[in-house]
Amino acid sequence: MERFKKYLAEFIGTCVLVTFGCGTAVAVGCSSEIGCGYILTALAFGLVIVAMAYSIGNISGCHVNPAVSLAMLIRGQLSVTDFIGYVVAQCAGSALGCVILGIVFGFDCGFGANQVQSTWENGSVGGALFVEIVLTFVFVLAIVGVTSKTENTAVTGIVIGLTLTLVHILGIALTGTSVNPARSLMPAIFAGGDALSQLWVFIVGPLVGGALAALVYMFLEHKKAK
Numbered sequence: 001m002e003r004f005k006k007y008l009a010e011f012i013g014t015c016v017l018v019t020f021g022c023g024t025a026v027a028v029g030c031s032s033e034i035g036c037g038y039i040l041t042a043l044a045f046g047l048v049i050v051a052m053a054y055s056i057g058n059i060s061g062c063h064v065n066p067a068v069s070l071a072m073l074i075r076g077q078l079s080v081t082d083f084i085g086y087v088v089a090q091c092a093g094s095a096l097g098c099v100i101l102g103i104v105f106g107f108d109c110g111f112g113a114n115q116v117q118s119t120w121e122n123g124s125v126g127g128a129l130f131v132e133i134v135l136t137f138v139f140v141l142a143i144v145g146v147t148s149k150t151e152n153t154a155v156t157g158i159v160i161g162l163t164l165t166l167v168h169i170l171g172i173a174l175t176g177t178s179v180n181p182a183r184s185l186m187p188a189i190f191a192g193g194d195a196l197s198q199l200w201v202f203i204v205g206p207l208v209g210g211a212l213a214a215l216v217y218m219f220l221e222h223k224k225a226k
Contacts, residue, residue, distance in 0.1 A: 003082065003085065005059055005060075006059060006060040006082065006085070006086070007060075007085045007086065007088070007089040008089070009056040009059040009060035009062070010056075010060050010063060010064060010086050010089040010090050010093065011089040011090070011092055011093040011096075012056060012093060013052040013056050013060070013062055013063075013064035013093065014064040014065075014089070014090040014091075014092075014093030014094050014097065014182050014183070015093035015094070015096045015097045015100070016048055016051070016052060016093075016097070017045070017048050017049070017052070017064050017093075017094075017097070017180075017183060018093070018094045018097025018098060018101070018112075018183060018186065018187065019097040019100050019101065020044055020047075020048045021041070021044050021045040021048050021112070021183070022097065022098075022101060022111055022112030022113075022183070022187055023044075023097075023100075023101050023104070023105075023112070024040055024041050024044035024045075025037075025041045025044075025112035025176075026101060026105050026109050026110060026111065026112055027105070028040050028041065038169075038172055038173070039169070041168065041172060042165050042168035042169045042172060042177075043165055045164050045165065045168050045177075046161040046162060046163075046164045046165030046166075046168065047161060047165075048161075049062070049064070049157065049160055049161040049164050050157045050158055050160075050161035052064060052157075053156060053157025053160060053161065054157045057156070057157060060086070061147075062157075063086055063090070064090060064093070064180075064182070065090065065179070065180040065181075065182060065183070065206075065210075066086070066087045066090055066091075066180070066181045066182055066206070066207065066210075067136050067140060067179065067180060067181060067206040067207055067209065067210030068140055068143055068210060069083050069086045069087060069090070070083070070207055070210045070211055070214070071140045071143070071144055071210045071211065071213055071214035072214075074211060074214040074215065074218075075144065075214050075217075075218060087182070090182035091182050091185055091186060093182070094182045094183060094185060094186035094187070095186045097186070098111050098186045098187055098189075098190040101190075102190065107190070110187075110191050110195075111186075111187035111188075111190045111191045112176070112187055113176070113184070113187040113188045113190075113191040113195035114175055114176040114177070114178045114184045114187070114188070114195070114198070114199075114201075114202045115175070115176060115194055115195055115198055116128045116174075116175060116198060116201075117172075117173055117174055117175065117176060119173060120173060120174050123174065125198060125201055127174075128174065128175045128198070128201050128205070129201045129204065129205045130205075131171060131174045131175050131205070132171075132175055132178055132179065132201060132202060132205025132206055132209060133205050133206075133208050133209040133212070134209065135167040135170070135171045135175075135177060135179050135209065136167075136178075136179040136205065136206040136208075136209025136210050136213070137209040137210075137212050137213045137216075138163070138166075138167055138213075139163055139164060139167050139179050139209075139213075140179075140209060140210040140213035140214065141213040141216065141217060142159060142160065142163040143160055143163075143213075144213060144214060144217045145217060146159045146160065148217070148221070164179070167179055175201075175202070178202035178205065178206055179206050179209070180206055181202065181203040181206050181207060184199065184202035184203065184206075185199065185202075185203065188202070
């Protein structure tokens with residue numbers, strides 16, 4: 001039952017992330033040419049994480065992101081069974097979030113799907129992959145660092161939420177900012193078209209970035225221990 005509760009928490013958290021984060025992008029127009037929509041979208045994703053961290057964080061850790069779950073698996077803080085359960089729950093939650101967006105905005109709304117942005121002069125699929133690795137590395141490194149000390153518990157959600165806002169502020173104009181395969185997978189499936197053709201970037205990039213963050217922090221912890 002406890003394991004099911006963790007999966008349910010991840011399902012709810014990812015659903016809320018997609019509903020409010022991607023939903024804000026749909027509602028206000030996630031464009032670097034429209035400053036208000038750009039900042040509101042970044043804030044929406046960050047604020048969702050703050051809200052979820054302080055509501056389901058004590059149940060599942062509030063990963064709501066396969067890249068974060070992978071980092072915790074590498075660090076030995078998550079079993080293989082729970083990793084699989086978390087990822088399935090996260091993707092299912094993302095799907096429900098897309099259904100909610102479809103009901104609210106119509107099933108042709110685009111669902112805030114990630115794509116290489118046309119306003120990025122040097123944009124390419126390879127460039128987008130690099131950007132997603134870097135953004136996710138920074139995001140997950142912050143998560144691993146702030147959650148590694150119990151004395152940080154009171155500020156953990158704020159730090160993680162602000163870091164997600166930070167990476168969105170840079171990344172929206174480049175890739176729309178994924179840093180989360182579950183957040184990208186279902187919106188791309190629901191949106192179809194070009195979003196599907198570039199989907200692999202927003203799965204591979206975040207997973208690589210998350211894994212690198214876990215390995216780098218483990219190295220830093222080991223050196224510090226000496």
